[in-house]
Amino acid sequence: METFPIRFITDPGLFPLCRALRMLGFDALNRSNLKSSDVIEIAIEERRVWIRTNPEELNLQYGIRYFLVSSWEVPGQLEELDRQFSLKFLADPFSRCLKDNALLRLVPREVVLNRAPENILKSHDRFYECLVCGRVYWQGSHLKRMAKRLAEWGWIIKMTNGK
Template sequence: MRFIADMMLGRLARWLRLYGYDTLYGIEDDDEIIEVARREGRVILTKDVALAERARKLGVNVFLLRSNSLEGQVAELKRLGIKFGELFPANARCPKCNGPIKAVPKEAVKGKVPECVYEKYDEFYICENCGQIYWPGKQWREMLKMDRRLKGT
């Protein structure tokens, strides 16, 4: 399932990407959101009742979310049948740009990450679109904590 999230759901969009869902985000115009969803077969994620109603009238799939919290939004999506399986790096997409992420040999990031990071870690991933490099540091550990909370919802 592929999504397009409206501007109110940026945090959810990033997390869906980390779980491997192709999720567009950043389009501000409702008409454009509906057109992209229709053209690409994406499900619209929104908290905007008017956008949801317009999309439905045009035959576009839409999930109208009620919760303001990430945990609540994930719980709503689970009730709709969305699975939150293995978190990053398995099948993950870049939380910044939605591009695919792949594992790379340590040597591939030499000179592209701080020397202390290069020395401390052996596991690295890179976004094939924007080139962002990821490694299992502090943010990764925080991400795993949130993953446990989300799976408990």
């Protein structure tokens, strides 16, 4: 069992996986164009599992945990990760901003008045705000689409907290 929340950093080609991990509530960074030395530093300092696709590029370094995915598709990659880290047990779907990985907080309608369409403000009473980018989330069609996609991939998503 992990004694701290599991965190990840993914290689650039794995951005779809990175987003899926955020969707499931996991702390996941994408490497983007960071140099290997910077990724190594982040992985060690923040105790992130470095998810990669190419075994030949594994420059094994003390203190880093690597995870090599072999599937080319997100559902298969998630299954591989689940087998290793019990992600289905740890997931907290839709608790994180998809854009910047920050945690969302539940806010009252008054706080998001100018940041959501009027019909949404009228028909919903639970809103989630990203404290980093200010993006507002609610249980709308976008979130339902994501939940449907996760379900198609075999991830049973419990919508907690009325999300």
